[in-house]
Each structure stands twice: as structure tokens, then as C-alpha cells.
Amino acid sequence: MTDLLLSPAVEARLPTVFPAACHNLSVAPHWLDAGRFWYRREGATGVEYLLVEAATGEKRAAFDGAAVAAALQDEAAFAALEITSVEGETIGLAQGRRRWLWRGDVGQLESLPARPHADDESLSPDGKWVLSRREGDLWLRPALGGAERRLTDTGAPHFEWAKSPDQSLETILIARRGLRLPPIALWSPDSRKIFTYQLDERAVRRVPIVQNVPEDGSFAPKLYEMRNAFAGDTELPIAHQAVIEIETGRIIPCGPADVTETSGLEKREAWWSGDSGRVFWLEHDRYEREITLVETDSATGAARRVISERAETFVEVNLAYGAMPNIRVLDGSGELVWFSQRDGFAHLYLCDLATGAVKAQITKGDWPVVELLGVDTAQRQVIFLAGAGEGAADPYQRRVCVAGLDGGAMRVLTPEPGDHAPVLRDLGWAEILEANGANGPLASGLSPDGGYIVVTTADAARLGQSWLCRVADGARVAELEQGGCDLPLVLPERVELLAADGLTRLFGMLWRPRDFDPARQYPLLDLVYPGPQCIQAPRAALPHDELTKIAWAQAASAAGMAVLMMDGRGTPYRSRAFHELCHGNLADPGFLSDHVAAFPQLGAGRPWLDLTRIAIMGHSAGGHAAARGILAWPEVYKVAVSTAGSHELRSYNRCWPEKWQGELIRYADGSSNYDSVANALLADRLQGHLLLGHGDMDENVLPSTTLQLAKALELAGKNFDLLLTPNDDHASFKSNPWVIRRILRYLTQKLGCAVLA
Incomplete structure (x- = not known):
């Protein structure tokens, strides 16, 4: 690999290396109770564990880290410890199934029996039952030992109980890693029932994936298969939902439900009533x-429809695609907090649970509710994240706010400039495993009673500062951590631009080259991801959850490029009308036309930008956009790197394109409303340098989409570069160090960067 090595400055900022140089960019508190939490920090000599008293902000070492690490003799286990209990100097610790007690008074680590269930099993709330799945059926056993019994007996191939859909985009990856997910089932609070489903994928399209280089060292290609419905397919996976009584095994059918990439239960779109008598769940068309x-x-199993939200384009339960719904069932008071964009912005409404009628609009204004963090029923208030508003200098900056359930004035807990947010929960399968009763409570910025919140504040010019805030009056109780980086950073400039319509304000981040000299000219790299389910430009210089994206900007800057990340029209976190512009318009992904309009604006005040040398780069939907950019605007983009691009949405998991492009309509002449999105139809327009890349085990965006575009370019007689890697999937391709170096080499060579490795 030595012939691919880049300059030391670039190597230190590669996405595979850069995150290790960043420290304490946020704090993820794990609440032991309403008044205490613990968190990990990156100390000078490694991971440290701190305990914090919320009332005073006093923090101290949770235990003698050096002594515990020495007793464990397992560096990886120490770095992943969870604190499960604190009683004086006796600390409960866990890692995976392993359990210990650290007795600080005598300095001893005492091993405890392993927890009674594995990662692929589900423990009941009372700790008495363990639920598992095998050969398509559910099995139940006592947690403390005893005979196992079969809970269902109707499981069949592709008609399995409590299974995640094949079209989850990670099914083959999970199988290749030898992982098993726990049963997808929601325990009732009294541990006497579960809410689950039998997933019917029998008629769904069969999609093959060929592994050309099997991990077992054999030479014959290995065939994997998954069931994945494409846009326009008539046969879809269906979840036949049911309540199952643990004691009797009685199955109460609850009706069918559509599934997207994952089931509603996996997306936390189901809730039990406090008395375990009812289940609430979200039905999607x-x-x-x-x-x-x-x-x-x-x-x-009797059901009733409580409340519905409808739109001609799309409706959402959270502005972040696939995130936890901004909905809470308050069955104790017979109420519901509902999320809606009915007045043009995303807001919260208090509704009657019996009738669905709106009792009060909880929030209102020309800004959106970004995340519902919690509901304090005792104080009759909600705690949430809100956008700054259309009139703000940066509408994407978030604020922590409090509003009464019954309406009235809203309080902003974080009025200072900058972006303010707690750590938000992810919904990947790693989170599902952790939520399965593995090692105690998940990290949450908000305390269980809603009295305190841990917030990280940052912006383009400063790294994250994390602090503890009291919700009652917004007072800062204590500063917890200041983010840092071991490497010199190029801090971005926040830029405001006008869209192609000449009216709409747009925003982005611009990084100068690391060796910046105003007397020189530099090429520009447009790093794109068009949404329309998310934004591309980060809200701060170094967000803890966007380090890979930032690493690309820092590495490209060190390689002699200016870097732009911006958001065109049609993305979330602003008005409903702004976001709806994307619908049916994926032929202009992320409004690349706005990027093209923005370049002269950037260059007008920055003579050091060479607008004759603009490159575009993206992955997945960004890969589609990168290829679209150089094909549709060959006079603007001279270089493009398109990896894992969704160049043909008619051969993609139907959930994403059908939501954003709409129903696939086939016309009598054989054309469709999806034709304009297909990059292969523009192959004859290529003029610049195009690198197409894909991993051959990508089950998210199939390798065939890139190869089909490659064939169209070949037939058009175009010169392009093709990079295929064995055994890489959607995530591992873009994190492959060899691929990253190849891409950076390609960009520097084709752009003629003055800084070369």
C-alpha cells in the first residue's frame, strides 16, 4: 500500500484515522436515577468513567479505573463497560453478558453470574422470562432456569415470527458477521404479553447477491439471496401483527401492517398502555x-383509528428519516402528543386519546420541532429541540425549549448563539441489542423526570462544549467537557447563498485549503448528499456524530482543495413547503441546480476559488447526485466521484423512492415518471473525469446500478474509471482505507492540486 500513501497531513485526516484524534465532543449521560448519571470521557491515558450529581454538578471518578482495568486484564472490555448500579463505593459493572461488582472500599473486583439472556434474546421487564426465536418461531424459557416451551408453531421459510425484514439493508451483512438479532417483540409492562408479528415475505421479489471472494477461502462464488420489493412491485412484505399471552400461548391477531426498511416495532412506533390492556401503533400507507x-x-384484537395525518406528498413522524417518532401516548391522562406539519411547520399538538380531537397546539411559529425529547406529565410540559426559525441567521441551528402541554408561552433554555443539542438516540441494530435489557438504561440527554438535561453547544468556529442544565429555570449547573482535537483543524466558514430562484436563502459550510494563500487559486470539491430525508451541511465545525463527513473535508483541505457542503431546496428542518419541493423531483437531486447557481456567488468574493476546477463527490444517494452533476452540468463539474450510487431507482428498495419520487407510473409507450431520474439516460453527456465505485456485497444499493451506468457509458463511447472491490458492502466500501486513498489520489490528479502526495 506504500505506493498509495498520501502526504502525512492527509494521512492523519483520513476518515479511518481522524475520529481517534477527536475527544469529548459530546457527553452521553446514562441516568442511574433522576438525580445521578455517569458518562465516559476520553482522558489523557484512555477511557475514564465519571459520576455526576445533577443537583450540584459535582463530578468524580466512578471507580479506580487503573485498578479495574488491571483486574479485568481486557482493554476492550474496560473501554465498553456499563455502570449498572451505584451504592456507596460498590459499583455494578457490565460488559456484554459479563457482570462484576467493584468494591471500592477494599479495592476488589468481584465476578457475578452472567446475565441470563444472550444478545439475540429478549428479557421481560420483570426479569422472569427470556424470549428467543428459532427456525421462524418464538420460544420462551424461565430466566432463572427451567423447561423451554414453544410459543408459536406456524413459522415457515419467509413467513417468520418477530423477524426484521430482509429489506432492512443489512440482512446479508448481519448474516456474514454471524450476528443474530433478538426477536422483534414489545413486552407489556406487566410481562404477561408481547406485541409482535409474523412477517410474510414469501411472494416478495428475490434478489441475489454474489460473493465473488468467499470469506472461507473457497474459490467458487457464493450466492446470497434476500427478499426485497422494488419501486412499483405489487408483492410487498406484510407484518401480521398479534398479541401473544405468555401464560396461555393464546395468539390474538391485531391486523396487517405495512413495513418499510424495518418494521414499526423496530422504529419504536408502538406503545403499550400502562395497564397492559391496549397497544397503540402507527399504521403507514x-x-x-x-x-x-x-x-x-x-x-x-379489536381496533380503532385514533387520529390520522394525511398529505398529497408525504407525511412524517420526525423530520429525520427513520428516527424515533415525535409522538407520545399519555394514556394516564387520556391524551396524546401528536406531531404534525398542518400549519406549514412541524409542531406538536395535544390531542384527546378517545376522540383524536386537538385540545391545544403546544408549539407554533415559523420554525420546526426537530426532536421531542420528553414529556413531563407532572409539570404538564414538553421538552424538545426546535430549529432557530426562518428569520434567524442560521435556521438549522437548534435550541432546547420547553412548552406547556396546554399551550402558552414557550421557554428557550439555550438562547445563546450556536447549535444546542443533547445526544440523540440512534435506531441501528446495535441500539436494538442494547435496548434489549443488555446492560441497563440507554444514554439519554434528558433525566428520567425531565428535571435536567445535558446539552452540547458548538458552531462553525468552536468545538462542542457539554454542560448540565436545569430545566426549571434554564440555569447552567456545571460544565462537563470541552471538545478537542489532537490535529490542527481548518475551521469552516458558514456561508449564506441564494437558490437558483434568486430568492430562497440557502446555507452551507466552506473549508479553505489547509495551505491557504490568497494569492493562489484552488479547486473546489462539492461534497454532496441530496437528502431529501436529511441535510448535508453540518451545524458545527466538528459534530460528534458526523466525524466521517468532517474527516473528508479535512483530508481534502490538506490535499489542496477548498471544500463545500451545502443544502439546496427540498430538504427538511425548515418549512413544510420548502421540503415538499423535493417530491417527484429526484431528477434534480438535492436541487443541484442550486449548487450550480451558488458557485458564482462563492467566487464573487473569493478570487482564490478556481471555478474552472470544480469536482463533485457523493456516496449512495450522493453517488447518484455526483454522477448526475457531471452528466447534467458538464460545463460546471469537471471531475466526479460517484460511489454506491442509486443510479436507477426502479431497482432499489421501494420504500425510499416511493416516498420521495411518488408512485411509479408506467405509461403506454413504455416510459415512466421515474425515467428522468435514471443516470444511464444521460450517459452521452459525459465530458469530464468520472470515477464510479461500488462494493460487490452492497445490499443497500445493488452493484448492478453502477454496472448498468457503466454499460451505458461504454455504449456511448465515453471514457470513465471503474472501481469495484470484493466483499465490501454499502458502509465498508466508503470506509475502506484503500478506496479512500484511491479517491483522494484521483481527485488531486484530475483537479491538478498543487499539494500532491
Whole structure:
């Protein structure tokens, strides 16, 4: 690999290396109770564990880290410890199934029996039962030992109980890693029932994936298969939901439900009532144009529709695609907090649970609710993240706010300039495993009673500062951590631009080259991801959850490029009308036309930008956009790097394109409303340098989409570069160090950067 090595400055900023140089960019508190939490920090000599008293902000070492590490003799286990309990100087610790007690008074680490369930099993809330799945059926056993019994007996191939859909985009990856997910089932609070489903994928399209270099060292290609419905397919996976009584094994059908990439249960779109008598769940229609909250009687299966949200384009439960719904069922008071964009912005409404009628609009204004963090029923208030508003200098900057359930004035807890947010939960399968009762409570910025919140504040000019805030009056109780980086950073400049319509304000981040000299000219790299389910430009210089993206900007800057990340029209976190512009318009992904309009604006005040040398680069939907950029605007983009691009949405998991492009309509002449999105139809327009890349085990965006574009370019007689790697999937391709170096080499060579390795 030595012939691919880049300059030391670039090597130190590669996405595979750069995150290790960043420290304490945020704090993820794990609350032991309403008044205490613990968190990990990156100390000078490694991971440290701190305990914090919320009332005073006093923090101290949770235990003697050096002594515990020495007793464990397992560096990886020490770095992943969870604190499960604190009683004086006796600390409960866990890692995976392993358990210990650290007795600080005598300095001893005492091993405890392993927890009774594995990662692929589910423990009941009372700790008495362990649920597992095998050969498509559910099995139950006592947690403390005893005979196992079969809970269902109707499982069959591709008609399995409590299974994550094949189209989850990681099914083959999970199988290749030898992982098993726990059963997808929601325990009732009294541990006497579960809410789950039998997933019917029998008629769904069969999609093959060929592994050309099997991990076992054999030479014959290995065939994997998954069931994945494409846009326009008639046969879809269906979840036949049911309540199952643990004691009797009785199965109470609760009706069918559509599934997207994952099931509603995996997306946390189901809730039990406090008395375990009812289940509430969200029903989606195929095209995400209607979402309904359904209440089901857990004893009879009788259902009623509580409230629905409808739109001609799409409806959402959170502005972040696939995130936890901004909905809470308050069955104790017979109420519901509902999320809606009915007044043009994303807001919260208090509704009657019996009738669905709106009792009060909790929030209102020309800004969106970004995340519902919690509901304090005792104080009758909600704690949430909100955008700054259309009139703000930066509408994407977030604020922590409090509003009364019954309406009234809103309080902003973080009025200072900058972006303010707690650590937000992810919904990947790693989070599902952790939520399965593995090692105690998940990290949450908000305390269990809603009295305190841990917030990280940052902006383009400063790294994250994390602090503890009291919700009652917004007072800062204590500073917890200041983010840092071991490497010199190029801090970005926040830029405001006008869209192609000449009216709409747009925003982005611009990084200068690391060796910046105003007397020289530098090429520009447009790093794109078009959404429309997210934004591309980071809200701060070094967000803890976007280090890979930032690493690309820092590495490219060190290689002699200016770097732009901006958001065109049609993305979330602003008005409803702003976001709806994307619908049916994926032929202009992320409004690349706005990028093209923005370049002269950037260059007008920056003579050091060479607008004759603009490159575009993206992965996945960004890969589609990167290829679209150089094909549709060959006079603007001279270099493009398109990896894992979704160049043909008719051969993609139907959930994403059907929500954003709409229903696939086939016309009598054989054309369709999806034709304009296909990059292969523009192959004859290529003029510049194009690198196409893909991993051959990508089950998210199939390798065929890149190869089909490659064939179209070949038939058009175009010169392009093709990079295929064995055994890389959607995530590992873009994190492959060899691939990263190849891409950076390609960019520097084709752009003629003055800084070369």
C-alpha cells in the first residue's frame, strides 16, 4: 500500500484515522436515577468513567479505573463497560453478558453470574422470562432456569415470527458477521404479553447477491439471496401483527401492517398502555401519504383509528428519516402528543386519546420541532429541540425549549448563539441489542423526570462544549467537557447563498485549503448528499456524530482543495413547503441546480476559488447526485466521484423512492415518471473525469446500478474509471482505507492540486 500513501497531513485526516484524534465532543449521560448519571470521557491515558450529581454538578471518578482495568486484564472490555448500579463505593459493572461488582472500599473486583439472556434474546421487564426465536418461531424459557416451551408453531421459510425484514439493508451483512438479532417483540409492562408479528415475505421479489471472494477461502462464488420489493412491485412484505399471552400461548391477531426498511416495532412506533390492556401503533400507507395511530385491545384484537395525518406528498413522524417518532401516548391522562406539519411547520399538538380531537397546539411559529425529547406529565410540559426559525441567521441551528402541554408561552433554555443539542438516540441494530435489557438504561440527554438535561453547544468556529442544565429555570449547573482535537483543524466558514430562484436563502459550510494563500487559486470539491430525508451541511465545525463527513473535508483541505457542503431546496428542518419541493423531483437531486447557481456567488468574493476546477463527490444517494452533476452540468463539474450510487431507482428498495419520487407510473409507450431520474439516460453527456465505485456485497444499493451506468457509458463511447472491490458492502466500501486513498489520489490528479502526495 506504500505506493498509495498520501502526504502525512492527509494521512492523519483520513476518515479511518481522524475520529481517534477527536475527544469529548459530546457527553452521553446514562441516568442511574433522576438525580445521578455517569458518562465516559476520553482522558489523557484512555477511557475514564465519571459520576455526576445533577443537583450540584459535582463530578468524580466512578471507580479506580487503573485498578479495574488491571483486574479485568481486557482493554476492550474496560473501554465498553456499563455502570449498572451505584451504592456507596460498590459499583455494578457490565460488559456484554459479563457482570462484576467493584468494591471500592477494599479495592476488589468481584465476578457475578452472567446475565441470563444472550444478545439475540429478549428479557421481560420483570426479569422472569427470556424470549428467543428459532427456525421462524418464538420460544420462551424461565430466566432463572427451567423447561423451554414453544410459543408459536406456524413459522415457515419467509413467513417468520418477530423477524426484521430482509429489506432492512443489512440482512446479508448481519448474516456474514454471524450476528443474530433478538426477536422483534414489545413486552407489556406487566410481562404477561408481547406485541409482535409474523412477517410474510414469501411472494416478495428475490434478489441475489454474489460473493465473488468467499470469506472461507473457497474459490467458487457464493450466492446470497434476500427478499426485497422494488419501486412499483405489487408483492410487498406484510407484518401480521398479534398479541401473544405468555401464560396461555393464546395468539390474538391485531391486523396487517405495512413495513418499510424495518418494521414499526423496530422504529419504536408502538406503545403499550400502562395497564397492559391496549397497544397503540402507527399504521403507514404504502406511499407514506397517511399515518394513523391505531389502538388495539390486547384481549380481543379489536381496533380503532385514533387520529390520522394525511398529505398529497408525504407525511412524517420526525423530520429525520427513520428516527424515533415525535409522538407520545399519555394514556394516564387520556391524551396524546401528536406531531404534525398542518400549519406549514412541524409542531406538536395535544390531542384527546378517545376522540383524536386537538385540545391545544403546544408549539407554533415559523420554525420546526426537530426532536421531542420528553414529556413531563407532572409539570404538564414538553421538552424538545426546535430549529432557530426562518428569520434567524442560521435556521438549522437548534435550541432546547420547553412548552406547556396546554399551550402558552414557550421557554428557550439555550438562547445563546450556536447549535444546542443533547445526544440523540440512534435506531441501528446495535441500539436494538442494547435496548434489549443488555446492560441497563440507554444514554439519554434528558433525566428520567425531565428535571435536567445535558446539552452540547458548538458552531462553525468552536468545538462542542457539554454542560448540565436545569430545566426549571434554564440555569447552567456545571460544565462537563470541552471538545478537542489532537490535529490542527481548518475551521469552516458558514456561508449564506441564494437558490437558483434568486430568492430562497440557502446555507452551507466552506473549508479553505489547509495551505491557504490568497494569492493562489484552488479547486473546489462539492461534497454532496441530496437528502431529501436529511441535510448535508453540518451545524458545527466538528459534530460528534458526523466525524466521517468532517474527516473528508479535512483530508481534502490538506490535499489542496477548498471544500463545500451545502443544502439546496427540498430538504427538511425548515418549512413544510420548502421540503415538499423535493417530491417527484429526484431528477434534480438535492436541487443541484442550486449548487450550480451558488458557485458564482462563492467566487464573487473569493478570487482564490478556481471555478474552472470544480469536482463533485457523493456516496449512495450522493453517488447518484455526483454522477448526475457531471452528466447534467458538464460545463460546471469537471471531475466526479460517484460511489454506491442509486443510479436507477426502479431497482432499489421501494420504500425510499416511493416516498420521495411518488408512485411509479408506467405509461403506454413504455416510459415512466421515474425515467428522468435514471443516470444511464444521460450517459452521452459525459465530458469530464468520472470515477464510479461500488462494493460487490452492497445490499443497500445493488452493484448492478453502477454496472448498468457503466454499460451505458461504454455504449456511448465515453471514457470513465471503474472501481469495484470484493466483499465490501454499502458502509465498508466508503470506509475502506484503500478506496479512500484511491479517491483522494484521483481527485488531486484530475483537479491538478498543487499539494500532491
